Amino acid sequence: MGQKVKLSTIADSLGLSTATVSLALRDSPLVADATREKIKEQAQTLGYIYNRRAASLRTSRSGIIGVVVHDIMNPFYAEILRAIESELDRNRQTFILSNHYDSVEKQRNFIETLLQLGGDGVIMSPAIGTPKHDIDLAEENGMPAILIARSVDEVDVPTYRGDDAYGIALATNHLIGLGHKCIAMVGGTDQTSTGRHRYQGYVQALQKANIAVDPDLRIPGPRTKQAGFEAAVNFLSLPQKPTAAVCWNDLVAIGLMNGIARAGLVPGKDISVTGYDDLEEASIATPSLTTVWNGQAEVGRMAARALLDKLNGSSDADGLHLIRPEMRIRQSTSPLK
Amino acid sequence: MGQKVKLSTIADSLGLSTATVSLALRDSPLVADATREKIKEQAQTLGYIYNRRAASLRTSRSGIIGVVVHDIMNPFYAEILRAIESELDRNRQTFILSNHYDSVEKQRNFIETLLQLGGDGVIMSPAIGTPKHDIDLAEENGMPAILIARSVDEVDVPTYRGDDAYGIALATNHLIGLGHKCIAMVGGTDQTSTGRHRYQGYVQALQKANIAVDPDLRIPGPRTKQAGFEAAVNFLSLPQKPTAAVCWNDLVAIGLMNGIARAGLVPGKDISVTGYDDLEEASIATPSLTTVWNGQAEVGRMAARALLDKLNGSSDADGLHLIRPEMRIRQSTSPLK
DNA sequence: TTTGATTGTCGAATCGTTTTAATTTGAAAA
DNA sequence: TTTTCAAATTAAAACGATTCGACAATCAAA
Secondary structure (H helix, E strand, O other), rough: OOOOHHHHHHHHHHHHOOHHHHHHOOOOOOOOOHHHHHHHHHHHHHOOHHHHHHHHHHHOOOEEEEEEEOOOOOHHHHHHHHHHHHHHOOOOOEEEEEEOOOOOHHHHHHHHHHHHHOEEEEEEEOOOOOOOHHHHHHHHOOOOOOEEEEOOOOOOEEEEOOOOOHHHHHHHHHHHHHHOOOEEEOOOOOOOOHHHHHHHHHHHHHHHHHOOHHHHEEEEEEOOHHHHHHHHHHHHHEEEOOOEEEEHHHHHHHHHHHHHOOOOOOHHHHHHHHEEEEEEHHHHHOOEEEEEEEEHHHHHHHHHHHHHHHHHHOOOOOEEEEEEEEEEEOHHHHHHO | OOOOOOOOHHHHHOOOOOHHHHHHHHOOOOOOOHHHHHHHHHHHHHOOOOOOOHHHHHOOOEEEEEEEOOOOHHHHHHHHHHHHHHHHHHHOOEEEEEEOOOOOHHHHHHHHHHHHHHOOOEEEEEOOOHHHHHHHHHOOOOEEEEEOOOOOOOOOOEEEEEEHHHHHHHHHHHHHOOOOOEEEEEEEOOOOOOEEEEHHHHHHHHHHOOOOOOOOHEEOOOOHHHHHHHHHHHHHHHOOOOOOEEEOOOHHHHHHHHHHHHOOOOOOOEEEOOOEEEHHHHHHOOOOOEEEEEOOHHHHHHHHHHHHHHHHOOHHHEEEEEEEOOOOOOOOOOOOO
């Protein structure tokens, strides 16, 4: 519990200057090998702890990167985060994580905190209704932003997400190919860019197959298992008696399947269900879930990479980068009986 | 993109000193109301951003709290984290999150990073095999630690977790009460304190009911849905033909139920299954899961509270604090046929 | 008018690094 | 011995806030 050990503690104990010690610890070629060795050893035995805030005050690079998403508890984001984490880890950046729960205010708070801490950059899945101004706040204060999973209108920073319209069309076409004609779309909102794209993809696939689009077959709702479970009641009591459901994501799909099973029907047989995202969980659900791979790991990895490159000045990948989704066919869909 | 706005920018623009500006922005009663107003307004219009690292260099309080758990993607930890987050948020602390994936080294790295950043405290669910020394590292450098979910031998810092032996006994007794005699225990490891306590609870409950304990009925494994799913094969091919399973947690239980269903049996009817933790998901699984409430939200809230109190010097809740689990009976268990 | 208390403001040192430009050292070349 | 030059080390000025002790101004009481 002695006094705090700092550069000067080491310097004094060896009869050197702090300058030398500082350089030595950072492996500068300016200092003699023997000296460097001695210094490192002494630092070790004294239990020296590098003070990053003092350093970053001088250098204005903090090694901190912020990540803010809707909800880290949601496996969709969790899979992205894991990829981001491993990429940042590899580059010895510290990352600060936050949920915004789609509150623009909470999100702005986070950005401000990050600026105060001297964050080097921020990766965000913007909250619904995020104004351009909030992104600018970060950028103008020298903290580059990268968007994932969602876009923000008029904002040109690097953005990585799946091609939602294309992906949902894959799922819809798969069901149409199995002979289904009455296909509901369950879960999600139309307030996000994602939501609009997905609904579009669904509508266009139906139209291309000359199937009339019935707005009543759109059952919006939260994007959770719980919501999917509860949506089953509405779904099963639709007068049109849909035989299949395109779900917003795997969580909704699994919830819906549970709800269908609870009502005594067999999901995958009586009702075909598709998910979206291809979470780890999709393949072990019962029945295993037919879904659309949405490249979470890709998105996370590429976003982190883009930020690191930007910080190194080695590239500027501004604008939208779409990951192309792929179909994963399993047991939850079957031909119309 | 002008020069960075700092205290002196504001001071100069108003013909005041940085001292006054600093005090005013922090609502010190020392400065006149009119002056304070003027200063705050000016700060606003200039777009001033408080530089926390400069401040904390002087004050040695950073407002940063670290949290490290096995895996934030695991809903068990996610539920704890959510509670911690809301408590810390309320007290305007920033929290830095990390997984350690049970790597002691990654965990130590995190602690070191946190020390470098001047973290005020750390909440951790210690990695398997965490040495006392690593906790001391934090404490000795003035960064108090709080443990959650697991204990570390010989370490006396405040620790919050469920009473595992008691909880697993609840589940085992419930099954015994339903007439089951051949009860397997699925998932988890015996390398953690948690693991040892849970196995103990299981064994003691059996013994008290005069049921012989068969070590072959212990099927250890990872604590994931995937693992539970895969364990089904082993479980179903045990020569003793168990009629019930006490699972390590809800994830394993749900995976196991899926695996049982995949094999053509009906979980909850043919085989009774209990979970542990009472995740949000437990009640919407099919069949809904009989499980043990383990107070994740409580643990998170209390741990955060304890740390904040410690930082304010208002209390020292050293030692172990057990949350008492409760039974949640649902559809996945039924009387022995 | 002087004294004392009160209120509001400020100068300057400090926190622990980094970094530039300058200085010292030591060995080789003259 | 001096000169030259490269290599190794250092002094000191940042970075942007906080805070202590001093100082000036105002006002009430003596």
